[in-house]
Amino acid sequence: MSGTNHRDLRIICCVKVVPRPEEVSVDQDTMTIDRANARSIINPPDMNLLEMALQLKDQHGGEVILLSMGPPLFDEYLRVGLSLGADSAYLLSDRAFGGADTLATSYTLAQGIRRIRDERGCDLVLCGEESSDGATAQVPPGIAEWLDMPQVTYAGELSLVDGHLHAVREVKGGHEVLKAPLPAVVSVRVGVNEPRFIDFERKAWAENEAPVTVWAADDLDLDTEAIGLTGSPTSVSGLGQARSVERRREVIEGTPEEEARALFEQLQTFLRVRA
Amino acid sequence: MTESLYGPDQAQGIWVYLEQQGGQLEGVSLELLAMARELADETSAELTGVLLGDDVEALANDAVAHGADRVLLGQDPELAQYRTEPYARVVTALVAEHKPDIFLLGATPDGRDLAGRLAVRLRTGLTADCTNLALEDDSRLLLGEVTGFGGGILATIKCEQHRPQMATVRPGVFTTGAPDESRKADIQRVNVILLAEDDRVEVLERVTEEGADLTRSKVIIAGGRGTRGDFSLLEELAELLGGDVGATRVAVDEGWIGRDRQIGQTGFATRPDLAILCGISGAMHFTVGVEKAETVIAINSDPEAEIFEHADYGVADDLFQVLKPLVDQIKQAQAR
Ligand SMILES: Cc1cc2nc3c(=O)[nH]c(=O)nc-3n(C[C@H](O)[C@H](O)[C@H](O)COP(=O)(O)OP(=O)(O)OC[C@H]3O[C@@H](n4cnc5c(N)ncnc54)[C@H](O)[C@@H]3O)c2cc1C
Numbered sequence A: 001m002s003g004t005n006h007r008d009l010r011i012i013c014c015v016k017v018v019p020r021p022e023e024v025s026v027d028q029d030t031m032t033i034d035r036a037n038a039r040s041i042i043n044p045p046d047m048n049l050l051e052m053a054l055q056l057k058d059q060h061g062g063e064v065i066l067l068s069m070g071p072p073l074f075d076e077y078l079r080v081g082l083s084l085g086a087d088s089a090y091l092l093s094d095r096a097f098g099g100a101d102t103l104a105t106s107y108t109l110a111q112g113i114r115r116i117r118d119e120r121g122c123d124l125v126l127c128g129e130e131s132s133d134g135a136t137a138q139v140p141p142g143i144a145e146w147l148d149m150p151q152v153t154y155a156g157e158l159s160l161v162d163g164h165l166h167a168v169r170e171v172k173g174g175h176e177v178l179k180a181p182l183p184a185v186v187s188v189r190v191g192v193n194e195p196r197f198i199d200f201e202r203k204a205w206a207e208n209e210a211p212v213t214v215w216a217a218d219d220l221d222l223d224t225e226a227i228g229l230t231g232s233p234t235s236v237s238g239l240g241q242a243r244s245v246e247r248r249r250e251v252i253e254g255t256p257e258e259e260a261r262a263l264f265e266q267l268q269t270f271l272r273v274r275a
Numbered sequence B: 001m002t003e004s005l006y007g008p009d010q011a012q013g014i015w016v017y018l019e020q021q022g023g024q025l026e027g028v029s030l031e032l033l034a035m036a037r038e039l040a041d042e043t044s045a046e047l048t049g050v051l052l053g054d055d056v057e058a059l060a061n062d063a064v065a066h067g068a069d070r071v072l073l074g075q076d077p078e079l080a081q082y083r084t085e086p087y088a089r090v091v092t093a094l095v096a097e098h099k100p101d102i103f104l105l106g107a108t109p110d111g112r113d114l115a116g117r118l119a120v121r122l123r124t125g126l127t128a129d130c131t132n133l134a135l136e137d138d139s140r141l142l143l144g145e146v147t148g149f150g151g152g153i154l155a156t157i158k159c160e161q162h163r164p165q166m167a168t169v170r171p172g173v174f175t176t177g178a179p180d181e182s183r184k185a186d187i188q189r190v191n192v193i194l195l196a197e198d199d200r201v202e203v204l205e206r207v208t209e210e211g212a213d214l215t216r217s218k219v220i221i222a223g224g225r226g227t228r229g230d231f232s233l234l235e236e237l238a239e240l241l242g243g244d245v246g247a248t249r250v251a252v253d254e255g256w257i258g259r260d261r262q263i264g265q266t267g268f269a270t271r272p273d274l275a276i277l278c279g280i281s282g283a284m285h286f287t288v289g290v291e292k293a294e295t296v297i298a299i300n301s302d303p304e305a306e307i308f309e310h311a312d313y314g315v316a317d318d319l320f321q322v323l324k325p326l327v328d329q330i331k332q333a334q335a336r
């Protein structure tokens, strides 16, 4: 891609669908996570990456391509992404992908990206900061390694300058500005932008006509030993509802002045230590 | 199954990645050394610190004083600033040569960035963002405790066949031990061999400042969106109580306060004697960061706010109206 020709910008957006966190529970008998009663949403950080992709497309033109690995029910959510402004979507869906940890997940997604790259091209792979349901922020660097691409994690701002990516990346106690060649893998910080609303003119198209291509394991060039449960070095050996610390939950009531006085009493021990 | 570079029978020793910035070891690296020292003593394993940078030799001694038996020291001008690929190159070579059994890193932005890349390059398992570590009874496998679904679910993860067993641990989960300057250890300089392709990402600028360290605060006054950006009363109260001001991610993202003050899942895990939470709704992402507080007080104008479930004392009122007289009373008392 050159500085003057951004027309071919192809952005692959890795989007995951997760159960609403407050609606999952642990089945203590089977030691499994019970999501039967949980409704799903697009992983909130992934809404930020999608917004980032759409802004880049607004600026430079090109195509925003959604990619997800998960069960067929994800289709509905990918169509939400399409009605927001994405151009096409791919769903990697196969029982053989089930039970994948970050190693197997990043491998499978990477093989999906390879095929999209071969067929349509790929300048940028965008991921969210982390998924809210399990693994934490390890899939994006994993994808970058499988594809031998440079990575930028925790990016806040992205721009394209002379065919290179400039990214502001969060580091401890500050930030850095990185310059990376394309294609690159970027994870976008959660909350960096306000995701846009559904474009109602796109809605009918997104729901009925938009291309959502489903690829099973056979459709990808895969080492079957490296996917799903088999390809996952880590396993869950215990599961529980987080034991939130039991607090006293005493209510202090009255006028603000009375409440302040009651707090003041509670703070006596700390004030004494100070004195 | 994808195989790692070596298997359990060849693996030995516990490694801690020593993250450094501005001429200092990161707090989380010292915390990890203290924790790993216990694991090492339990299994009679050697504890190795891996330190990369340019002109960072002095820090190797700090790592020794905090428990390392050996430090692998890789120095090169190219390593002066953290960059994923050069760092991953050097660490991968060291792992391939020495074959550690366990490899721990801090869950800082750079630590997570490196760990994610390394785990795939080494084809091994990584338990990310642990809130606790332990060894399994008979197998002596590393057990990493992690939270999922925003903190509501707790899982224990292990990695049976692949080595090293990698984990990242959140800052503030473990406590730093007192340094023992008399400890002696083996500081080994290692060769740094980089390839041209490791150089493709360029750091145009890096700005960091030494921030607050909430993991050590005894008293924390934290504010959220409810402060609407006005932290002045919180600061005053913190000053009076000899504490520090903390914040939710929303307050940080709004630019009201520095990121070094963020508490929670992607901020710091704190363990103060007292936390006063003002205008904070009580999302699990936040509350996991004050779980270990001795006493929690919450002030929120919404009586239904979730935060009251996580508080010892709750005041359902406007934070400004309550903090003002509270600050005044403390001042009066102290003037006496
Ligand atoms: C991947 C991920 C990671 C995250 N990590 C973190 C993290 O590390 N730390 C973190 O904090 N969050 C984190 N979050 C965000 C978290 O989910 C919540 O959105 C956030 O904690 C809410 O911040 P808040 O309580 O300040 O704001 P809100 O949820 O908006 O709550 C504001 C509260 O203030 C009260 N209020 C308003 N006015 C007043 C007043 N005058 N007096 C008293 N009370 C008032 C309101 O009743 C309300 O309860 C993360 C989210 C994601 C998706």
Ligand SMILES: Nc1ncnc2c1ncn2[C@@H]1O[C@H](COP(=O)(O)O)[C@@H](O)[C@H]1O
Residues within 6 Å of the ligand: A014, A015, A016, A043, A045, A046, A067, A068, A069, A070, A102, A105, A109, A126, A127, A128, A129, A130, A131, A132, A134, A135, A136, A137, A138, A139, A140
């Ligand atoms: N199954 C998946 N399908 C598509 N993208 C995913 C999947 N899992 C993880 N990702 C991407 O990787 C990011 C980080 O996820 P994680 O490493 O699981 O915390 C997410 O925000 C997504 O962008």
